[in-house]
Structures are given as C-alpha cells and as structure tokens.
Amino acid sequence: MSVxxxxxxxxxxxxxxxCFSTLFPTGQYEEHHPRQSYPSQTLSFSEYIKSRLLNKDFRFRRNHSYxxxxxxxxxxxxxxxxxYNLLKTTRGNIGQTVAKILEKINILDEEFEGNLSTxxxxxxxxxxxWFCVKGExxxxxxxxxxxxxxxxxxxxxxDSADIAQYLRKDFFNIVILQGGVLGLVEQYYVKKEYQMRGAPHYHILLWL
Structure with missing residues (x-):
C-alpha cells in the first residue's frame, strides 16, 4: 500500500x-504568529530568525534541520x-516582457549573463x-x-548571547575603539564567523 x-x-x-511540530508542541509562536503588542504585528523575517537562534530555549539553534x-x-x-532588482534596474531590461528575458537567456547573451551573476x-x-568582501x-x-x-x-x-554581545559591542566598541587601549583606531573591518558548534567569533583588521 502506498500513501x-x-x-x-x-x-x-x-x-x-x-515541518517542525516537535519544536512547536502547542501549535503556536511560529513565524507568522501575532505577537502581543499594540498594535498587533508580526516579526520581520530576520527578527524572527534572530529571536529563535538567540533564545534561551536552545532546541531551535541545536536543530540542524531547522x-x-x-x-x-x-x-x-x-x-x-x-x-527583481536586476530586472528593474539593469540597462535594457526595464519594460521588457518575460518572453524577451527568456530569449536573452536562450541565446546566451553575454552582457545579460554577466548581470545575472550580480x-x-x-x-x-x-x-x-567573497569577491565583494575582498574588494572592500x-x-x-x-x-x-x-x-x-x-x-x-x-x-x-x-550558549551565552551576552558574552557574544560583549565581545562585539561592549568590548570592541568601548575598550578598543573608544578607550583606545591599542592606540587611536583610524579604521577597522570586522568579519563575524561561527565555529562548527555554533560559537560566534570575530576577525578584525585594525588600522592605527
């Protein structure tokens, strides 16, 4: 028998x-659940993800599938x-029909393909x-x-979001930038990464 x-x-x-009923056993508080606020509103996509991954309930961030x-x-x-931005802003695409766009793809229009990569x-x-990061x-x-x-x-x-916030916002901004313990910072570049177990860390270039 097949189902x-x-x-x-x-x-x-x-x-x-x-998809993740075990994470929501009461059937509430998923992404589009109305929050208790006035006026009632839902969280944005990025706000919801952040609230789940940094939540005290670690089940969400430890569920790899989630x-x-x-x-x-x-x-x-x-x-x-x-x-959307490509088709609306790139020269030659404004006002074109879907058929015209597909025709460009089929004939391997080099300029259009180059724009698609952006x-x-x-x-x-x-x-x-990484090309853009390297360029910066x-x-x-x-x-x-x-x-x-x-x-x-x-x-x-x-597991501590407070420590991660301290490293990035408090320690870096107050001690290094404002306190100048390493010297007067003229410019800096920060890259946030995560280890396999989920611990955040920061790589920083400093120009003194």
Whole structure:
C-alpha cells in the first residue's frame, strides 16, 4: 500500500509549524504568529530568525534541520530580491516582457549573463560574495595601507548571547575603539564567523 500526499509548498505561511511540530508542541509562536503588542504585528523575517537562534530555549539553534530550513529560505529571499532588482534596474531590461528575458537567456547573451551573476553577491559563500568582501578589504588597504593589527575575539561559551554581545559591542566598541587601549583606531573591518558548534567569533583588521 502506498500513501500519496500533496507536496508541501515552501511558500505556505505556517511552514515551520508543519515541518517542525516537535519544536512547536502547542501549535503556536511560529513565524507568522501575532505577537502581543499594540498594535498587533508580526516579526520581520530576520527578527524572527534572530529571536529563535538567540533564545534561551536552545532546541531551535541545536536543530540542524531547522537552521538549514531557514538558511534556505534566507537564500531564496535574497535571490528573489536580486532578480527583481536586476530586472528593474539593469540597462535594457526595464519594460521588457518575460518572453524577451527568456530569449536573452536562450541565446546566451553575454552582457545579460554577466548581470545575472550580480544577484549572487548577497548569498554568503558564493564566489561573488567573497569577491565583494575582498574588494572592500582591498579598498581599505589602498586608502589606509596595510592593517596594523589582526585580532580574533572568541567567546568560550556558545550558549551565552551576552558574552557574544560583549565581545562585539561592549568590548570592541568601548575598550578598543573608544578607550583606545591599542592606540587611536583610524579604521577597522570586522568579519563575524561561527565555529562548527555554533560559537560566534570575530576577525578584525585594525588600522592605527
């Protein structure tokens, strides 16, 4: 006997509730659940993800499938935004029909293909994303010279959002930037990364 069901549409409003029922045993407080505020409103996509991953209830951030699910949704949103901006702002695409756009793809229009690659810039891990990051660092080096110091700030306890906030906001901003314990900071570049177990750490270039 085979059981056939209609595939779940990833555009459904309560998708996280359907896919991760063990994380929402009461059937409430998923992404689109109305919050107790006046006027009543829902959290934005990024606000909701942040509230779940930094929540005291560690079940969400330790559920790999849940994290990958929202990472996939984040990439889809970034791609949709990139495609929309590309078609609306790139020279020669404004006012064109879908048929014309598809024709450009089919005939391998080199200029159009080059423009298509720009929509990958916001997607972390893509070649274009790292190309943009490298370009930012190169621009700083061209203007300020080689960085004076390279710092790595890492917290020992990944369950504590307070420690991570202290490293980035309090320690870095107050002690290093405002306090000037290493000297007067002329410019800096910060890159936040996560270890395999989820602990955040920061790589920092300092120009003194």
């Amino acid at each position: 056939k069901e209609v595939p779940i549409d990833n555009r459904q409003e309560h998708l996280d509730l359907l 994290c990958l699910h929202y990472y996939g949704l984040k990439i889809n949103k970034a791609l949709k935004t990139g495609i 929509m990958l810039a916001p997607i972390r891990g893509t070649n274009l994303y 660092v190169k621009a700083l080096i061209a203007q300020y010279g080689s960085p004076t110091l390279f710092l790595t700030l890492s917290c020992a306890e990944y």
